[in-house]
Amino acid sequence: MSAPRLNNWQAVQDEVLRRIHAREWPPGALIPNEADLAVEFGCSRATVNRALRALADSGLLDRRRKAGTRVAAQPVAKATLDIAVIRHEVEGRGQAYGYQRLSRAEAVPPAAVSGAMGTASDRPLLHIRALHLADGRPYAVEDRWINTGVVPLARAEGFETVSANEWLLEHAPYTHGDIAFSAVMLGAEDAGTLDVAPAEAAFAIDRLTRDGPAAVTKVRLLFPPGYQLRTTL
């Protein structure tokens, strides 16, 4: 039997994965170059390139010009998290989404916030606190600062029925963002809002969104105990 022609990049990728998995190409090994594989698989080099590039993107291969392509010795797993609008996250679970604004004020933020956002320490920002609900139960508390210098339109919005989460996506373009996940102990106020005992462990997502050099908004989302952020490898 001769090898079947692999004439699409997914078939090539599958075959490469099979060889890695079967240890025909063990971790750290140098694999044939694109041109040779193209001949072996009976396809064009571009097709091989597409397949290998996808595997390199996912961390399974290390590719370097001249040095060639190696099976990653210790693959860095790339877990992709889909950070969706909270309403979609809740509705995606088949639950009814609810939203409740807790407070809205223009105020000078704590130094930690103005520092992270790069705004003057005495500059007032728009401060929104809100509760997201799933099937009527608290799902997450949102504590957000909005840079009104970058998004002046926000001063005219009450955020009583539209969450800042969604409003900003529609009205404020951004170019970059930082996200950090951590575990924190709930303070009395947040615990009360989430309707759980104080000093419980909460899952926190901190996001800072930028438009070029300027910070657009900084938000902390706190999820009650039991919340899990899931993904696959």
Place this chain on the structure above:
Amino acid sequence: MSAPRLNNWQAVQDEVLRRIHAREWPPGALIPNEADLAVEFGCSRATVNRALRALADSGLLDRRRKAGTRVAAQPVAKATLDIAVIRHEVEGRGQAYGYQRLSRAEAVPPAAVSGAMGTASDRPLLHIRALHLADGRPYAVEDRWINTGVVPLARAEGFETVSANEWLLEHAPYTHGDIAFSAVMLGAEDAGTLDVAPAEAAFAIDRLTRDGPAAVTKVRLLFPPGYQLRTTL
């Protein structure tokens, strides 16, 4: 002035990003098809395709055959987390990595573990507990169950100096994995191991690794308060 020729896919991507950001192509808008853009940009359709496909992968565009390409109304941010070997994570911070095995035993796991791994409820698995250190201080506690039915070689390994984390990458192939992130309150034992007060909030990473249908290993990593998992958008 006429538009400069965009003869590489990154330049095309940048121009498309610029138009989205400048609201020339607002959220939800249908953008020209690949062939038209190729003419406008003075490059081949394949180059346009590469640029648009990359943007679609990152969630900024929605592409459907016949329906065309639209700017995503509410971009689902794809945050990519690099889940590296813990030693690399520590060394990447410029700290000295240390490893300490706490215990090793073959034992019948709790029902929750055998259930998640799909092993018989009375089947003994290899149970490893270990501590990862950064600059001599506790960095994370690892609590792992290994399916010796799938990785029999593990029974011959003491894991006294090599962490299961790294040993398994070298010796046990896998095809899929699930990861969950959550916040938990530390029990007395784990708190003691991490040298923090009990009932503190810890960041937990639970990972289940499979090779086809069979579970290879299930691990929980607990990080002391202050730990943050970071990424960018």
Place this chain on the structure above:
DNA sequence: CAGTGGTCTAGACCACGCC
């Protein structure tokens, strides 16, 4: 220097899915 991956081109065929 020379081998490798990175990319572009021009053209082609195809699969999907609105209409």
Place this chain on the structure above:
DNA sequence: GCGTGGTCTAGACCACTGC
């Protein structure tokens, strides 16, 4: 049906980098 994106091909040039 037919317009759209998805993909393949054969060939080419180039950038990087190990030797």
